[in-house]
Amino acid sequence: MSDEKIERAVLVSIAASSSHVRECELSLDELERLLSTAGASAFCKVIQIKESFDPRTCLGKGKVQEIAEICKNNGIGLVVFDFELSPMQIRNLEADFGGDVRVLDRSMLILDIFALHATSGEGKLQVELAQLKYSAPRLVGHGTELSRQGGGIGTRGPGESKLETDRRHLHEKINSLEARLRELEHNRSVMRAKRDRSGIPKIGIVGYTNAGKSTLLNRITDAGVLSEDKLFATLDPTTRKATLPSGETVLFTDTVGFIRKLPHHLVKAFKSTLDEVVYSDVLLIVSDVNDPEVGEHLRVTEEVISDLGAGDKPRIYVYNKCDALDNCAQHVEPREDTVMISARTGYGMEELFTLISDMLSRLKKEYTLLVPYAEQACVSSMYDKYSVLSTEYLAEGVLVRVVLDERGRGLYGGYIVTSDGEV
Ligand SMILES: Nc1nc2c(ncn2[C@@H]2O[C@H](COP(=O)(O)OP(=O)(O)OP(=O)(O)O)[C@@H](O)[C@H]2O)c(=O)[nH]1
Numbered sequence: 094m095s096d097e098k099i100e101r102a103v104l105v106s107i108a109a110s111s112s113h114v115r116e117c118e119l120s121l122d123e124l125e126r127l128l129s130t131a132g133a134s135a136f137c138k139v140i141q142i143k144e145s146f147d148p149r150t151c152l153g154k155g156k157v158q159e160i161a162e163i164c165k166n167n168g169i170g171l172v173v174f175d176f177e178l179s180p181m182q183i184r185n186l187e188a189d190f191g192g193d194v195r196v197l198d199r200s201m202l203i204l205d206i207f208a209l210h211a212t213s214g215e216g217k218l219q220v221e222l223a224q225l226k227y228s229a230p231r232l233v234g235h236g237t238e239l240s241r242q243g244g245g246i247g248t249r250g251p252g253e254s255k256l257e258t259d260r261r262h263l264h265e266k267i268n269s270l271e272a273r274l275r276e277l278e279h280n281r282s283v284m285r286a287k288r289d290r291s292g293i294p295k296i297g298i299v300g301y302t303n304a305g306k307s308t309l310l311n312r313i314t315d316a317g318v319l320s321e322d323k324l325f326a327t328l329d330p331t332t333r334k335a336t337l338p339s340g341e342t343v344l345f346t347d348t349v350g351f352i353r354k355l356p357h358h359l360v361k362a363f364k365s366t367l368d369e370v371v372y373s374d375v376l377l378i379v380s381d382v383n384d385p386e387v388g389e390h391l392r393v394t395e396e397v398i399s400d401l402g403a404g405d406k407p408r409i410y411v412y413n414k415c416d417a418l419d420n421c422a423q424h425v426e427p428r429e430d431t432v433m434i435s436a437r438t439g440y441g442m443e444e445l446f447t448l449i450s451d452m453l454s455r456l457k458k459e460y461t462l463l464v465p466y467a468e469q470a471c472v473s474s475m476y477d478k479y480s481v482l483s484t485e486y487l488a489e490g491v492l493v494r495v496v497l498d499e500r501g502r503g504l505y506g507g508y509i510v511t512s513d514g515e516v
C-alpha cells in the first residue's frame with residue numbers, strides 16, 4: 094500500500110495535571126501502535142492538560158479549534174481519543190471539528206482490531222456483539238454513507254453485513270447474537286467438562302499484548318499459532334497438549350492479550366474465551382523483559398486476572414525475549430516463581446518446565462474420602478487418574494486415601510473427610 098492510501102489520524106489525550114503528561118505520552122504511543130495495527134498512521138499527538146472536565150467535548154474550546162485547524166490544513170479525516178467517549182461526545186466533537194472528520198475512541202479502535210483478527214465463529218460473534226453494543230451507537234449518523242463507502246477504521250465488522258447502525262435493527266440483532274453465543278458458550282463448557290474429567294492439568298498463558306504468548310505456545314507445542322509483531326494478533330484461544338520432561342501431560346492455552354485501559358465491558362464481552370484463564374490450574378504470566386513499561390504491563394495483567402475472578406490462581410512469572418538483552422538476569426529480581434526465557438531461541442525452557450512440574454506437584458495433596466457404596470464406580474475412575482494409596486471397605490462406604498490435584502478436588506471434593514499436608 095502506498096503512503097498516500099494510509100489513513101492519517103490526530104491522536105488526543107487529556108492529562109489531569111502536568112505530572113500525568115509522561116503517563117499520557119506512553120499511553121498515546123501505545124494508541125499509535127494500535128492505530129498502525131488497524132492500518133492507519135498517526136499524524137500528530139495532542140495532549141491537553143486540564144484539571145476540570147468538560148462533559149460536552151472533554152476538551153476546551155481552544156483545543157477543539159486547534160485540532161479542527163490541524164485536520165483542515167493537512168487533509169486529516171480521523172481523530173482518535175485515548176479514552177472512552179460517549180455517543181453524544183462523539184457527535185459534539187464531530188460537529189465541532191467540521192463535517193468530514195470522524196472521531197473514534199480507544200475502545201472502538203481495539204474492537205476494530207479484534208474484528209480484523211477474529212478467526213473462529215465464536216470470536217467473530219463476540220466481536221460483532223461488542224461492536225453492536227459499543228461502537229454502533231457511536232457511529233449513528235455515519236450509517237448510510239459508511240455502508241456505501243465500505244466503512245473505514247472503527248467500522249469494520251466481522252459479520253456478513255456492514256456494521257448495522259440502524260437503531261431499529263440493533264436490538265433484534267443483539268438479541269439473536271446473544272442467543273447464538275449462549276449456545277456456543279454451552280458447547281464450550283461441555284467440552285471443558287470433558288477435558289476436566291480427563292484430569293489433565295491446564296496451564297493458561299496470559300499477559301500483555303505482544304509479550305510473546307503465542308510464540309511460547311508454538312515453542313512448547315508446535316501449535317502453529319499466528320505470532321506477529323502486532324497488538325492483539327491472537328483473539329481466539331488455542332489449547333494444545335504437551336508432555337513435560339518430567340513425563341506429565343498438560344494442556345497449554347494461549348489467550349487474547351491484555352492492554353491498559355481495557356474497559357470492563359470489553360473484558361466481559363470476551364468472557365467465554367477468557368474463561369479458559371479462569372479454569373486453568375496454573376497461570377504463566379508472560380512479559381516482555383525489554384519493555385520499559387514491564388511493571389505497568391504486569392499491573393494491568395494482574396488487574397484483569399483478578400477481574401476475571403482468577404486472582405487466586407497459582408502463577409509463574411515468565412520474562413520473555415531474553416535474547417534481546419545482554420544480561421537478562423540483571424533486569425529481573427530472582428524469585429522462585431520467576432523464570433527468564435526466550436521463546437524465540439528456546440533459552441530457559443528447561444527451567445520453565447521444572448517450575449511448572451514443581452508447581453503442579455505442590456498443588457497436589459493427600460486426602461481421605463468416604464465414598465458411599467451406591468457411588469463406588471467413581472473409585473475405579475479415580476484409579477485411572479490419581480494415585481490411590483489405600484482403600485478400606487467400611488459399613489458406610491469405601492474409605493479411600495488418594496492424592497488429588499485441584500481438578501480432582503473439584504470432582505471428588507464432596508467425599509473428602511480429611512486432608513493432610515502437602516505431598
Ligand atoms: N526477540 C524476541 N522476540 C520475540 C520472542 N518471543 C516473541 N517475540 C516476538 O514478539 C512479537 C509478539 O509475539 P507474539 O507471540 O505474537 O505475542 P503475543 O503475546 O501472542 O501477542 P498477542 O497475541 O498480540 O497478545 C513477535 O514479533 C514475536 O516474534 C523472544 O523470545 N525474543
Ligand SMILES: [Mg+2]
Nearest residue numbers: 306307326327
Ligand atoms: Mg498471541
